[in-house]
Amino acid sequence: HGLQALARARTASGDLENAIHDHLLYSIGKTTAAASLADWRMALSRAVRDLVVDPWFETTRRIYAEDRKRVYYLSMEFLIGRLLEDAVLNLGIEDHARRAMYRFGVNYDEVVDDEPDAALGNGGLGRLAACFLDSMSTVGVAAYGYGIRYEHGLFKQRFREGWQIEQPEDWLTQVHPWEFQRSESVYPIGFGGEVRQKEDGRTVWEPAETVLAAAYDTPVPGWRGRWVNTLRLWSAQATQVYDLEPFSRGDYLAAAAPAVLAETISRVLYPDDSTPQGKELRLKQEFFFTAASLRDLVRRFVAHHKDIRKLPEKVAVQLNDTHPAIAGPELVRILVDEHGLEFDEAFLVARGCLHYTNHTLMPEALERWPVDLMWRVLPRHMQLIERIDEAHAVSTHAANQPRPDSVKIIDGGNVRMGDLAFISARKVNGVSALHTDLMKRTVFRDLHALHPDRIVNQTNGVTPRRWLAGCNPALASLLTEAVGHGWETDLEQLKVIAPLADDAGFRTRFSKAKQTNKDLLTKYLKAKLDITVDPTAMFDIQIKRIHEYKRQLMNILEAAAAWNEMKRNPSAPFAPRVRIFGGKAAPGYAMAKLIIKLINDIGRTVNADEETRDRLAIVYPPNYNVSMAEVLIPAADLSEQISTAGMEASGTGNMKFAMNGALTIGTLDGANVEIRERVGDENIFIFGKTADEVTEAREQGYDPSAAIAASPRLAEVVEQIASGLFSPEDPERYRALVDNLRGHDWFMVCADFDAYYAAQREVDAAWADKNAWARSAVLNTAPMGWFSSDRTIRGYAKDVWEVDARV
Ligand code: 26Q
Numbered sequence: 100h101g102l103q104a105l106a107r108a109r110t111a112s113g114d115l116e117n118a119i120h121d122h123l124l125y126s127i128g129k130t131t132a133a134a135s136l137a138d139w140r141m142a143l144s145r146a147v148r149d150l151v152v153d154p155w156f157e158t159t160r161r162i163y164a165e166d167r168k169r170v171y172y173l174s175m176e177f178l179i180g181r182l183l184e185d186a187v188l189n190l191g192i193e194d195h196a197r198r199a200m201y202r203f204g205v206n207y208d209e210v211v212d213d214e215p216d217a218a219l220g221n222g223g224l225g226r227l228a229a230c231f232l233d234s235m236s237t238v239g240v241a242a243y244g245y246g247i248r249y250e251h252g253l254f255k256q257r258f259r260e261g262w263q264i265e266q267p268e269d270w271l272t273q274v275h276p277w278e279f280q281r282s283e284s285v286y287p288i289g290f291g292g293e294v295r296q297k298e299d300g301r302t303v304w305e306p307a308e309t310v311l312a313a314a315y316d317t318p319v320p321g322w323r324g325r326w327v328n329t330l331r332l333w334s335a336q337a338t339q340v341y342d343l344e345p346f347s348r349g350d351y352l353a354a355a356a357p358a359v360l361a362e363t364i365s366r367v368l369y370p371d372d373s374t375p376q377g378k379e380l381r382l383k384q385e386f387f388f389t390a391a392s393l394r395d396l397v398r399r400f401v402a403h404h405k406d407i408r409k410l411p412e413k414v415a416v417q418l419n420d421t422h423p424a425i426a427g428p429e430l431v432r433i434l435v436d437e438h439g440l441e442f443d444e445a446f447l448v449a450r451g452c453l454h455y456t457n458h459t460l461m462p463e464a465l466e467r468w469p470v471d472l473m474w475r476v477l478p479r480h481m482q483l484i485e486r487i488d489e490a491h492a493v494s495t496h497a498a499n500q501p502r503p504d505s506v507k508i509i510d511g512g513n514v515r516m517g518d519l520a521f522i523s524a525r526k527v528n529g530v531s532a533l534h535t536d537l538m539k540r541t542v543f544r545d546l547h548a549l550h551p552d553r554i555v556n557q558t559n560g561v562t563p564r565r566w567l568a569g570c571n572p573a574l575a576s577l578l579t580e581a582v583g584h585g586w587e588t589d590l591e592q593l594k595v596i597a598p599l600a601d602d603a604g605f606r607t608r609f610s611k612a613k614q615t616n617k618d619l620l621t622k623y624l625k626a627k628l629d630i631t632v633d634p635t636a637m638f639d640i641q642i643k644r645i646h647e648y649k650r651q652l653m654n655i656l657e658a659a660a661a662w663n664e665m666k667r668n669p670s671a672p673f674a675p676r677v678r679i680f681g682g683k684a685a686p687g688y689a690m691a692k693l694i695i696k697l698i699n700d701i702g703r704t705v706n707a708d709e710e711t712r713d714r715l716a717i718v719y720p721p722n723y724n725v726s727m728a729e730v731l732i733p734a735a736d737l738s739e740q741i742s743t744a745g746m747e748a749s750g751t752g753n754m755k756f757a758m759n760g761a762l763t764i765g766t767l768d769g770a771n772v773e774i775r776e777r778v779g780d781e782n783i784f785i786f787g788k789t790a791d792e793v794t795e796a797r798e799q800g801y802d803p804s805a806a807i808a809a810s811p812r813l814a815e816v817v818e819q820i821a822s823g824l825f826s827p828e829d830p831e832r833y834r835a836l837v838d839n840l841r842g843h844d845w846f847m848v849c850a851d852f853d854a855y856y857a858a859q860r861e862v863d864a865a866w867a868d869k870n871a872w873a874r875s876a877v878l879n880t881a882p883m884g885w886f887s888s889d890r891t892i893r894g895y896a897k898d899v900w901e902v903d904a905r906v
Contacts, residue, residue, distance in 0.1 A: 178220030180725030218252035236321030239906035248332035261699030312391035411451030427523030591884030681723030740765030745790030
């Protein structure tokens with residue numbers, strides 16, 4: 100039935116046109132004459148959504164008929180971006196959609212561009228969850244994404260005199276046309292209160308406060324709509340819309356207060372992606388969506404199965420980082436307090452369902468919750484955490500043996516969520532080969548020794564639909580000409596183009612596609628920011644959250660050093676470059692915000708210099724997000740992946756760039772290692788200390804001032820910044836930054852600087868040979884099959900979840 104509806108839409112764009120027209124009239128309530136761009140977008144979105152509904156039902160029917168094991172992907176973040184263009188692409192109806200809008204006299208591209216990003220995530224972790232949703236629907240895994248329906252996504256970034264200013268994001272002020280409110284799926288979620296022991300021995304938790312979790316479903320169609328999963332997001336609602344007693348007294352503020360407070364839980368996405376500060380509201384968010392999701396999946400299981408102990412046969416829960424790690428104790432609580440299982444059995448059942456993905460090894464980024472806060476907000480869970488900790492100790496240690504602090508869940512007055520998640524999970528995974536290896540050797544060393552089969556690797560991937568077919572039609576059509584359709588769902592097929600790297604005609608066409616994208620980016624920068632760039636220059640791009648470990652600072656220092664050298668030596672062979680930065684800093688991360696200001700200050704100075712204007716421009720468009728990435732990545736010649744080795748768990752931008760034919764300059768960190776293995780050493784610019792060398796340098800008492808003294812170019816730039824060359828109006832502006840570089844430099848910017856500068860000169864030399872560059876670009880795209888999130892999802896399905904992947 101669903102496929103028929105689809106086929107109809109495909110053969111007859113007239114049908115789509117009628118559907119759009121009907122939605123405009125009857126859903127939106129506008130005539131064609133009065134419709135705004137947003138109205139047309141709503142009408143088109145609703146018409147496209149209709150096409151997804153039948154295959155959605157069909158998928159649900161199949162899952163029930165086959166009694167399939169389901170995956171529940173629990174994530175605080177889903178950074179899905181825009182949905183209209185993606186749905187149209189997946190359904191294969193772009194021509195029809197274009198033609199239909201054209202007949203109404205409306206520009207399809209403008210309609211698509213009108214959609215706000217669903218920015219329900221900070222960065223890599225949230226975007227990974229979105230790519231996984233796309234792939235689970237494409238390869239046919241029965242899956243639900245579970246998260247929070249934030250009223251406000253990630254803040255909007257503006258620059259005021261080069262400083263980051265944050266503004267609230269408000270994507271839900273317009274109707275979100277893709278979601279279905281599920282008024283029947285509403286669960287009360289409790290907080291605080293008391294734990295009581297009943298006469299019959301049962302334990303009951305009597306919460307002091309209750310908030311409702313209300314479900315909103317967004318269908319997630321895979322390739323050609325053959326399989327459609329569900330993203331279910333929870334919105335917090337008050338149990339009472341207002342308090343009658345203060346209302347009748349005329350105290351309207353007091354009457355509304357409890358509802359406002361309750362609904363605060365799903366109000367806004369926390370914008371930090373590094374240093375969790377142990378905030379009570381964050382803990383409540385985590386428990387809120389985890390508890391609602393578990394309640395929902397247990398209800399779904401119990402509706403068709405008798406024995407709750409068989410839950411692991413039908414349910415695989417994936418915890419995206421520790422943010423939903425309270426799932427361990429909450430599932431045990433449900434099994435013990437509500438289903439009457441003994442603790443030991445309940446724990447085994449829960450562990451049979453749970454799996455945990457780790458995304459960072461940085462100690463300051465690991466979640467810890469103060470024990471007193473936990474007792475106050477989640478008293479029953481705190482009891483169970485103590486019980487889990489004890490049971491784990493007993494089962495893994497000989498009697499009377501003191502156990503090392505490193506395997507205690509509760510330590511120093513804190514609950515360590517990483518350890519809780521590890522101990523509660525059947526499988527624990529890292530997100531790249533290097534990261535998984537480091538997990539075993541560092542943070543989880545002792546737990547790994549106790550459970551040697553638990554840690555596995557699942558290298559990240561990205562969806563080639565959005566990140567190649569969707570964002571890069573120029574390259575996509577060349578690839579289709581070369582290998583035929585099919586690569587969209589089987590990216591390994593791109594291997595076929597590797598030999599064409601030696602075909603001059605193919606190289607030319609490959610370079611032409613790149614130039615088309617660079618021209619589009621040039622227009623975009625002009626139209627949106629009134630910035631003029633030279634589209635024939637090398638586009639050198641670093642886009643990601645601003646973090647010291649990602650070393651945007653090293654990039655801008657090197658840009659300044661190159662500028663110095665150009666002025667000293669005007670005939671030096673620098674390749675003309677546009678160096679583009681994009682990314683947000685966490686609002687409370689002072690050093691990251693200072694780095695943004697430094698990039699903008701150096702940019703201002705360098706861009707004003709007529710002597711070097713033909714060779715160097717520095718561009719930092721504000722408010723980098725998924726939609727901007729879709730314009731930047733296809734236009735990149737050079738991808739900057741320069742984190743301190745050992746600190747970037749994987750990276751996924753690195754994969755998107757290589758897929759789109761950019762060459763990488765990078766360290767041996769995260770998935771860069773696996774990119775190098777595939778593209779070959781000759782087609783990537785690797786530099787700097789390895790992870791082991793970084794550790795060793797720190798152990799030996801690394802001294803950045805010695806590194807600065809040994810590098811005249813670095814010393815010059817640091818001195819220029821310190822003396823206020825780039826900030827004459829405030830020469831002291833960078834005191835903290837410079838002091839840190841000279842005295843501490845934890846992320847080894849100074850240690851790697853000269854190697855980075857040298858690697859950049861190799862890049863310049865390589866750029867001079869356009870043929871060789873194009874050859875390398877082809878050889879970057881060709882082996883990217885490994886980095887399709889379809890491959891990643893098949894890996895999880897087989898090694899972790901033990902579920903079918905079949906449409
Ligand atoms: C935790 C507690 C309180 C508030 C916020 C947070 C929080 C939120 C987001 C902590 C971490 C994040 C995001 C982390 C993240 O994006 N990590 C990245 O994950 C990618 C996908 O695996 C990797 O490719 C990146 O290497 C990794 O940095």
